[in-house]
Amino acid sequence: MSLLEARQLTMRFGGLVAVNAVDLTLEPGMIASLIGPNGAGKTTFFNMLSGLYVPSSGQLFFEDREITGTEPHQLTRYGIVRTFQNIRLFGNMTVLENVLVGRHCRMQTGLLGTLLRPPKVMAEEAAARRAAFSLLDYVGLGTERAQESAKNLPYGDQRRLEIARALASNPKVLLLDEPTAGMNPNETADLTRFIYRIRDELDLTVMLIEHDMKVVMDISDRVSVMEYGIKIAQGTPDEVRANPRVIEAYLGKDEDSPAVESPAPEPLNGRVESLKDTSTEG
Amino acid sequence: MKQWQRIVLYVMVGYFILLLGPVAGLDLPRIVKDISQSPSLLITQLLVGLINGAIIAVIALGYTLVYGIIELINFAHGDLYMLGGFAALTVMGAFGVQDGAPFITSILPMLAALLVAAGFCAGLNVLTERYAYRPLRNAPRLAPLISAIGMSFIFQNLGLFWGGLRSFIPIMGNTAAAPKSFPDLLPRNDILEAIGIESKVDFTVKDLVVLVVAVVLMVALNLFVQRTPAGKAMRAVAQNRDAAKIVGINVDQIIVLTFLIGGALAGSAGLLVGLYNNTIVFTMGFTAGLRAFTAAVLGGIGNITGAMLGGVLIGLLSALSDQYLSSRWTDAWVFGVLVLILVFRPSGLLGENLQEKV
């Protein structure tokens, strides 16, 4: 049984086809990667999976239930949650509040409960706080900075906080959009281990967009490659690495792909290099 | 939203307008009867709407220009136009022109009033930009908007104060807050009759002059924006301020220029409305401003042609509503249209859809 399935998913912006009839399935417990050159349509694809874009055509299924066009907050409730390529924390809220917002959809308190504050509501709030604190601990942020503004955290901690916020909603599928962007090799290695850990300990299915080929090749059970909105290859890291179309896509002559995504911050060369490195190793 | 949901929504909105509309004067059978009884009245009203619409369009251009460049709803723009009317009236007072003065002798005062009103408003607008908006250019959008609301209040109070200067400007009349009568200088000779067309509709020299001036202003603006290097720079800044800066455009200068032009247009509109309606009052800026803003939004804010189209449409709507619906409800209809447009087509008639990146 597939957990999340995209069938012929397509996104058009005016005349531009950003994602073109992509099929993709996620099996429970797998770590899948989505790679491709800038502007290949990866983030657009993520935006459709997380409900931020309504696909122009095609269908999405989650646990065999059609979710095409479902509002993002509803998807979070179902168990699909994401992080953003350019971290989108609630910068002026505290670290703790950020996590509590992630917990929002697992809490019941309605308007009346808020105003009257019966014991049940207080208990739920206390439980949410406990859960938030233990999550902060879990992602390695510690609890002593819980009352700080989120935007005052260092970059790497902001990434962790974004993941903690996402995990607070007890997701089944975690979508990570370039989780290692801007991290140094140590931090990247930490994060890689961390992704394994949450997959195993929290029973998660993880899908990530990633440019760091080392991470991708290390971590992924399956790699899908997109170029110009089309899925050009899919398979185990080894299969993808050997695929001539993928190598061509990365080393190809021109890079004038349609500008759908904002360009990623890291230099293109590094990515190509790392692809070559890993391919010679294997 | 799915197609059928949209259709159901439209049908429901339409039904409610038909159900509750009669309370606000939208009584279709009566309107049909009124129109069929006196078609010439309809044409007269269309004409009134067209001319008022042209004036609204001139104001709306100021909104749309500024919004196009710095994405600010310049709330004070309507009140600036009101001050333009007061400046023009002051010039009229200085020349001592009276109602029904011969057209030839009143040309000079009118030209002077046009220059002074346009210049005054342009200057004031530039100062406002410099001291009330520029310090907030990098602040969140709320800040300059609130600042603009504040400027609108200040201008309105300035108008009240100006209207109370009877000791120095006798033409302002006795009471500060009362509507001021603006000299009726444009001849009311019927042009249609003069060229031999028999009709119940009057199209006077006055109508023609106001219409022509408004159209000339709009055409001149359009030419300026489309043909001159400065206009090109304006369009560039509107498209992408940072990119414009990179290619060497002095963005501050262009913004000042925009406020200068917008202010001049508002001042001219102030004179035009004085000449056309022969009355100005310090509160007229608020309603006119909202109507002009509605016009700009209707046409697609940031779009110059759109503002002109929207202005004329709003003018027609108000004139027709005054005649056929109920003048008491006209403002509600105009704002109702504003709400409907913003909700159903925020990009306006000629505007483009904005796309956000994630």
Add this chain to the structure above:
Amino acid sequence: MNILKLIRSSSVLGAVGALTVLLFGGWSGAVIGWLLGTGMGYMSSQTKLIANPKTGAQIGGTAGLGLGIWLLVASLLEGLLLLPLSGRPAIPFGTALLFGLAGLGLAVLSAVLMAAFQGLANPAQKQATRLTLAFVLLIFPFADQIAQTGWIATVIQIQIFAILALGLNIPVGYAGLLDLGYAAFFAIGAYTTGMLSSAHLGIEWNFWIVIWIAAAVAAIAGIILGAPTLPLRGDYLAIVTLGFGEIIPIVFRNLTEIKITEPISSLLATLLNRPELAICLVGCTEPFNLTNGETGINPIGRPSLPIVGTFGTSPFPWYYLVLLLVVFSMFMIGRLRDSRLGRAWAAIREDELAASAMGINRVSTKLLAFAMGATFSGFAGAFYAAYITAIFPSVFDFSVSVIILCMVILGGLGNMTGVLLGCIIIMAADRLYLPKLAEVLKGILNTSVLPNISSPALRDFITTSLDPIQMRLFLFGLVLVIMMIVRPEGLVPSAQRRAELHEPDPAANDSLADVRSAG
């Protein structure tokens, strides 16, 4: 002790106190000294560390003395100089001195007391501070009556607007939805009360029931008017709310001859030429007069209580009722803010898109912000209608919405203390100080200035144009502009908003709707 230094250190509140004394004279110095002294005592703990009650009393005493000197000097100036200047008889030196010393004494006493409480250990300190505040609020009407300052009517108005400002703070301050038509909900609350408890429609329900209905109706109106604005970005949203704010008074002004016929049946009736087919819904025999137009609804029923009886012209029951409403509003709004819902509002304000992706239903969250804001204005409207016993459409125009917004912004978006402070400052300036200033100024001009001016034009100019009340709008506008430029976060900002308003915020322009409708 350096007296000059002392005076300078209490310059802001001292100036306020002195201005009060100069304008109002009499025992007003004693009342304002008591109020400001209490405030000063509290604030001294914000700037200095107060270890124990004794140091607190010392610090409070010095601060109170500084304030007292301002009051004393002002009393003497007022009694001996200003009164004759403005054409009223001067009072004897001894009386002026007595007024001044009373102000000084009360200022010192209350500052000492309050500051001493600040030196207590934590739970006791909070308790004592609260009790003192409660005491001040409860006792104020009596103090006002004894001192014959006549401020209570204005204070009731201030409290009405305090509820409104606290309510507006929900959508604007907490959820970041700029609402420029907030007076519409005030109007809806007031008109609901007017219609349900007056002879106009023949429904004369009890105020204690009607106030809840008014709040509920306002809340529903908040949802109905809020719904169309949901997909809109910040400034468009502001304009649509402004549009509604304009439409509602027009509607109330004109709903005097309602006749509603079902449109499809009436169309059929016209086409088939059979008028009896038209289904008439409202106002069939004669047009229905719902709001009584410009004249408004008058009189409106007043609340009554077992012991107090029907609330009448005495301000006392009104004062305590509205005080209760303010405290109730603060209590409820505080709970809303510190809850799951309050966090959702903050998240929507910070980044709507991310909030939505984190599982927050932006539709219901935003609607609840509008509805909750409207609810409290419904309370305020109901009280207002019963208090004034008459309502007209002109009370609820755009400038009211903007004045309430001014209060929220001046005090500090998102911070209840700040909002209350903003409300007190603006309302007191607008309803208390400006009219009195106009009166005093007129007196001075008539007795001391005008007779010395020979030019008739200039004299005419001065009499007609130098009227502080006429400059109301100008002052409001100036406050808005200056606040935005100098201190956009307000006088007492919430920590979050301060940070936001001092940095460019690209996420503020995002709207999920734009994104979702793109396809």
